[in-house]
Amino acid sequence: xxTLKIIRTLRELRACTAEWRAAGETVGLVPxxxxxxxxxxxxxxxxxxxxxxxxxxxxxxPKQFNQASDLEAYPRDEAADAAKLxxxxxxxxxxxxxxxxxxPGFATTVDVGGITDCLCGATRxxxxxGVALVVTKLLLQSLPDRAYFGRKDFQQLQVVRRMARxxxxxxxxxxxxxxxxxxxxxxxxxxxxxTEEERAAAPILFRVLTDMAETASQGGDVERVIxxxxxxxxxxxFAGIDYLEIRxxxxxxxxxxxxxxxxxxAAAFLGKARLIDNVPVDPVA
Ligand code: AMP
Numbered sequence: 001x002x003t004l005k006i007i008r009t010l011r012e013l014r015a016c017t018a019e020w021r022a023a024g025e026t027v028g029l030v031p032x033x034x035x036x037x038x039x040x041x042x043x044x045x046x047x048x049x050x051x052x053x054x055x056x057x058x059x060x061x062p063k064q065f066n067q068a069s070d071l072e073a074y075p076r077d078e079a080a081d082a083a084k085l086x087x088x089x090x091x092x093x094x095x096x097x098x099x100x101x102x103x104p105g106f107a108t109t110v111d112v113g114g115i116t117d118c119l120c121g122a123t124r125x126x127x128x129x130g131v132a133l134v135v136t137k138l139l140l141q142s143l144p145d146r147a148y149f150g151r152k153d154f155q156q157l158q159v160v161r162r163m164a165r166x167x168x169x170x171x172x173x174x175x176x177x178x179x180x181x182x183x184x185x186x187x188x189x190x191x192x193x194x195t196e197e198e199r200a201a202a203p204i205l206f207r208v209l210t211d212m213a214e215t216a217s218q219g220g221d222v223e224r225v226i227x228x229x230x231x232x233x234x235x236x237x238f239a240g241i242d243y244l245e246i247r248x249x250x251x252x253x254x255x256x257x258x259x260x261x262x263x264x265x266a267a268a269f270l271g272k273a274r275l276i277d278n279v280p281v282d283p284v285a
Pocket of ligand 1: 031032033034038039040042043148149150151152153176177178179180186187188189
C-alpha cells in the first residue's frame with residue numbers, strides 16, 4: 001500500500017506524473033469536488049483496476065456554481081477525504097487552491113454547444129462551461145490515459161466526452177454506473193443537506209424515474225406517467241422540479257417512444273438540496 005501524496009502545485013504534479021510516464025506506467029484520473037462517498041470510491045476502484053497509478057482531484061470549482069451561496073455552503077472535509085483515499089490506496093490527491101487553478105488574469109473559456117441547451121444546461125446557466133473548463137484543465141494538468149466520471153451526472157459525462165473529442169485531448173473517458181443507497185437514493189455530496197424527514201422522502205425521485213423508464217420502454221403513455229410523477233414528488237415535499245424528462249443519450253432530444261437508448265432525467269429541490277438523478281430507458285421492443 002502507498003502513502004497518499006497530497007499535491008497542491010502544478011509543478012509538483014507534473015514532476016510526479018513525468019516520473020510515472022518515464023517508467024511506462026499508465027495513469028487514471030478521478031475528478032471530484034470532495035465530500036467523498038461510495039459513489040466516488042467506485043470511480044476510484046475502476047481506475048485502480050485499469051491503471052498503474054490513480055490521481056483523485058478535489059477542487060470545488062467556483063466557475064461551475066451559479067450561486068455564491070451554493071458554492072459557500074458546499075460540504076468540504078479534506079482530512080476525512082484524504083483518509084478515505086489513503087484507505088483506497090490512491091497514489092495522489094491533487095488539491096490545488098483556486099489561485100493555482102485560475103491565476104490572476106485568467107481569461108479562457110471552454111463552451112460545449114448543443115447538448116448543453118437542455119436539462120441542467122438550461123436550468124443552471126454557465127454551469128457546463130465551468131465544468132468543461134475545469135475538466136479540460138484537470139486533463140491537461142495530469143495527462144491521464146483514462147478519466148472516470150459517474151453516470152449519475154449523465155449530461156456532464158456526455159459534455160466531457162464531446163469536449164475531449166472536439167479538442168483532441170488524448171484520453172479515454174469512462175462512464176461508471178450510479179452507486180445508490182439501499183433504498184434507491186443516488187449517493188451524492190448534496191444528500192448531506194437533507195433533514196431526517198427529507199432523507200426518508202428522497203428515494204421517491206428514483207422510483208418516479210424508474211416508473212418513467214418502464215412505461216416508456218413498454219410503449220406506454222409517457223406524458224401521463226410524468227404528470228403522475230410530478231404529483232408524487234410534490235406530495236413527498238419536493239418544492240421545485242427543474243425537469244422530469246426522457247431524452248436520447250446522444251442527441252439529448254426529447255423522446256416519447258424510444259427507438260434508441262434513452263434516459264429518464266430528473267432534477268428537483270428537496271429542502272436545501274437540489275437532487276439530480278437519471279436511469280436508462282431501453283428502446284421499445
Ligand atoms: P462530484 O464530487 O459530485 O463533482 O462528483 C465527482 C464524480 O463522481 C462525478 O463524475 C460524478 O458523476 C461521480 N459521482 C457522484 N455521485 C456518484 C454516484 N452516486 N455514483 C457514481 N458516481 C458518482
